[in-house]
Amino acid sequence: MRDYIRSFNAMIRNNQGFTLIESLFVLSIFLIIASITAVLVKPHFFYFEKQIFFSQIKSDLLYAQQYALTHQTDVVVQFLPDQHKYTAQVKLGSETIISREYSPQFEIRKGTMPLYFQYGPSGNTNKFGSFYIMAGEERYLITFLIGRGRFYVAKE
Template structure:
């Protein structure tokens, strides 16, 4: 039995010695290898950030026009529901639009400086009548950093749409 224990002990020592030899022969990554991996990681991250930027601008434009359309429809619905005139003001040089019922401000919305309103056949001030009709028709442009959008108000019931030019 002592021989078996000796052999067992010998085998244990032998396996422990081989693992120690194995650890001594393995070395970690060099500084250059670590820097190469880090630079590849930073390159991938920076490329993904650059690819996200146009998507963020597109989402911002969609959000702006969704809010603008909702506010114009709100002005029309407010005029119908309250049987009153609702004025829409887009002041020159400011980045905001306002809705008013006579002298009472209903809504005042500021928007990003990325957007500018270019007046064409539709003036910057127009009005919804108590029956929901608009007092004039025409269009104006909304200029962004990369795009130009046409906001067209149709004659009659105050319908409007936005198209990219």
């Protein structure tokens, strides 16, 4: 045990530690790697934000349609681009089912269809056509088909 303590004390006495220049060198390498990583992550962040936005809007529209079917009522869906928001409300009771705000990076524009429509008790929409969503420089088209209230999102 004494030999261990002696060798430990000898190691402590001989250890000089790191110099200031060595510490600054390691810190600068760390900062360079961290800044490069931050620059490379930004495009991926917008990509994931875009994926989440479209996934959310599809889910909300399907939920509004299912609500109209299961409660046998009319559900009005309205997009408010100046407020960066969309809502779904029961027509007669004005009960808000969905009220969702979205990022200002997305811009919703009227196309062949106005930015409001209604799901009937059968799940059909009262209007059909399409409207545009601008996500950065990319343009997407949400199209509602005649018939069963089906819709799809396509990149232009």
